Amino acid sequence: LYDRYGRLIFSVALHMVGNRDTAEEITFDIFTLAWEKAGTYRPERAKVTTWLTGMARNRAIDRLRMEGSRAESRSVSWAEVLTEPVNHVDGPETAVHLALQKQRVRAAVAELPDVEREALALAYFKGYSHSEIAQSLNWPLGTVKTRIRSAMQKLRVTLQSDTALAYDFMEMN
Amino acid sequence: MPQDIVMSEDAHVIDLIPAFALNCLDETEASVVAQHLETCSACQAELLAYQDVAGQLTMAAPDADPPVALKQRLLTNLHREEERTAIRSKTAVSPPHPSSWQQFLTYLNRFFSQPAWQVAALLLIVALGIGNLVLWQRANQPDAQPTPALQVYNLEGTDNAPGASGLIVMSVNGRNGTLIVENLPALSQAQQYQLWLIDDDGQRTSGSVFSVSADGYSVLDIESARSLFDYPAFGITVEPAGGSPAPTGQRVLGSGL
Numbered sequence: 001l002y003d004r005y006g007r008l009i010f011s012v013a014l015h016m017v018g019n020r021d022t023a024e025e026i027t028f029d030i031f032t033l034a035w036e037k038a039g040t041y042r043p044e045r046a047k048v049t050t051w052l053t054g055m056a057r058n059r060a061i062d063r064l065r066m067e068g069s070r071a072e073s074r075s076v077s078w079a080e081v082l083t084e085p086v087n088h089v090d091g092p093e094t095a096v097h098l099a100l101q102k103q104r105v106r107a108a109v110a111e112l113p114d115v116e117r118e119a120l121a122l123a124y125f126k127g128y129s130h131s132e133i134a135q136s137l138n139w140p141l142g143t144v145k146t147r148i149r150s151a152m153q154k155l156r157v158t159l160q161s162d163t164a165l166a167y168d169f170m171e172m173n
Numbered sequence: 174m175p176q177d178i179v180m181s182e183d184a185h186v187i188d189l190i191p192a193f194a195l196n197c198l199d200e201t202e203a204s205v206v207a208q209h210l211e212t213c214s215a216c217q218a219e220l221l222a223y224q225d226v227a228g229q230l231t232m233a234a235p236d237a238d239p240p241v242a243l244k245q246r247l248l249t250n251l252h253r254e255e256e257r258t259a260i261r262s263k264t265a266v267s268p269p270h271p272s273s274w275q276q277f278l279t280y281l282n283r284f285f286s287q288p289a290w291q292v293a294a295l296l297l298i299v300a301l302g303i304g305n306l307v308l309w310q311r312a313n314q315p316d317a318q319p320t321p322a323l324q325v326y327n328l329e330g331t332d333n334a335p336g337a338s339g340l341i342v343m344s345v346n347g348r349n350g351t352l353i354v355e356n357l358p359a360l361s362q363a364q365q366y367q368l369w370l371i372d373d374d375g376q377r378t379s380g381s382v383f384s385v386s387a388d389g390y391s392v393l394d395i396e397s398a399r400s401l402f403d404y405p406a407f408g409i410t411v412e413p414a415g416g417s418p419a420p421t422g423q424r425v426l427g428s429g430l
Contacts, residue, residue: 010239012231024243031247050228078233105232123197131199152191156226
């Protein structure tokens with residue numbers, strides 16, 4: 001499990017908290033928790049990736065809130081489409097599927113309007129609420145809500161339409 | 174309730190679910206959605222779909238490599254947890270419960286028993302069959318090499334340290350090894366533990382002299398001039414600080430015996 005998802009979990013934790021030691025601690029906690037709570041995992045409710053990354057995001061948000069570092073302005077950005085080489089640690093087939101999955105997600109994010117991408121990044125990587133995003137970007141609250149919702153709806157359509165098969169393959173292997 | 178939430182108690186909260194999945198709703202709205210979700214299967218389905226989207230967004234974070242030592246830390250920690258669970262289960266009177274991983278596998282089994290997965294499983298079986306055929310052909314070639322893998326030996330506590338346990342992990346070529354012990358009794362400053370590498374003739378060679386932490390735990394590299402594969406058994410004894418040329422004290426852990 002760690003070989004497959006360790007890098008993913010560490011990457012998102014690092015991008016959220018901006019500190020390697022804290023990101024390592026979060027990654028350690030998540031895989032320990034996954035081992036302890038494996039019995040509570042419900043495959044019919046969430047993919048393994050969703051389960052793990054959901055826990056990682058929540059843990060990172062808790063850390064950000066606990067340390068009060070969300071008050072500090074730190075820019076967050078999305079990865080560019082396929083700038084990294086394919087990692088073969090977990091075998092070439094899985095690595096290729098993971099790379100394809102990343103490419104699809106990053107392409108879908110890249111297609112969003114700039115304003116939606118910006119609001120989504122603050123919500124996703126900094127754990128900002130609607131109100132905090134509105135305050136941070138000096139936008140009306142209703143505008144923030146509309147842009148977040150619109151971004152998620154577009155991503156749902158794009159990601160669900162053509163990734164299910166590849167995603168399931170990855171989960172299965 | 175904020176003025177911009179316009180809904181009756183029975184109204185769906187579809188518009189708020191994408192933000193709920195991102196965990197970015199303000200507290201009052203999040204509470205309304207959570208309450209509605211308790212009884213609305215349609216909105217629950219919507220939430221699952223958006224949680225899936227949120228999960229996939231992880232892949233849009235810039236890649237970063239975790240520290241190499243993190244995996245070893247995790248494995249060591251999990252091993253300690255397993256040992257604790259094993260000790261607890263030995264002393265428990267109640268009937269055994271399936272472990273977390275067994276439950277996890279049960280859920281996976283249930284998931285993969287769905288019709289769509291059965292088709293996928295059939296394809297997988299065919300692929301595995303072809304794969305096995307290829308492997309079989311390769312195995313019968315004169316230059317076929319065995320698949321390299323780490324070798325792991327369990328160490329069991331003797332009557333002198335019944336709660337202790339340990340692991341020896343050897344590299345593929347047998348030139349490097351790591352010893353992990355836990356629950357060894359604390360020793361006085363005048364004493365240390367010593368690992369003995371035991372060859373086929375019963376000769377003992379020192380592999381390391383070490384102390385343990387307050388909770389009886391230690392991880393260390395094994396020192397050996399010869400390949401560790403030359404030693405079919407291992408033992409750990411209590412020796413004077415600094416070690417002895419040959420075992421003199423009580424044996425606390427052993428393997429291959």
